[in-house]
Amino acid sequence: MERTLILFKPDAIQRGLVGEILSVFEKKGFKIVGTKMLKMTPELAKRHYAHLVDKPFYPDLERFMTSQPIIAMVIEGVDVVSVVRDIVGATNARQAAPGTIRARFSNSVSRNVIHASDSVETAKKEIANFFSEEELFDYELVLKPFFYAGDEE
Numbered sequence: 280m281e282r283t284l285i286l287f288k289p290d291a292i293q294r295g296l297v298g299e300i301l302s303v304f305e306k307k308g309f310k311i312v313g314t315k316m317l318k319m320t321p322e323l324a325k326r327h328y329a330h331l332v333d334k335p336f337y338p339d340l341e342r343f344m345t346s347q348p349i350i351a352m353v354i355e356g357v358d359v360v361s362v363v364r365d366i367v368g369a370t371n372a373r374q375a376a377p378g379t380i381r382a383r384f385s386n387s388v389s390r391n392v393i394h395a396s397d398s399v400e401t402a403k404k405e406i407a408n409f410f411s412e413e414e415l416f417d418y419e420l421v422l423k424p425f426f427y428a429g430d431e432e
């Protein structure tokens with residue numbers, strides 16, 4: 280089972296989209312293993328977006344992401360990292376495939392409502408940036424046999 284990090288960005292919270300977006304992942308069969316509301320600090324933003332700190336848009340990205348609390352969540356499931364990226368859609372919501380979360384709820388490159396880790400490797404690092412081991416929970420989803428056949432896990 281894989282885990283991935285999701286962040287509900289300030290626009291998702293302001294616009295009341297958290298429930299509807301989370302519902303997509305819940306209904307898909309992904310298990311919530313940790314969640315918290317937090318205010319991203321500039322330090323955490325620089326660590327989380329280390330690959331972007333030199334970009335011209337970084338100051339706005341940091342300002343936006345630290346402007347108010349966000350909701351961080353770790354979800355778990357078979358191939359969750361790539362499946363969630365596909366469901367979230369392209370960074371530029373105007374080019375995101377129809378039906379993706381960004382296509383449905385955003386029309387922007389930067390106010391794109393949600394973050395999702397882009398690889399299994401990145402997910403491990405990103406999860407560790409936001410959650411301690413004690414904040415992640417290892418429990419059984421009792422409906423799992425209705426989401427997966429035994430040989431898919």
Ligand code: DAT
Nearest residue numbers: 331336340369370388389390391394395397
């Ligand atoms: P993603 O969020 O799809 O993983 P990313 O990791 O390349 O995309 O960038 C992280 C965030 O930075 C992205 O969600 C919004 C912002 N960003 C990326 N490219 C941008 C651009 N060209 N202009 C403005 N903001 C951008």
Ligand code: MG
Nearest residue numbers: 394395396397
């Ligand atoms: Mg990214």
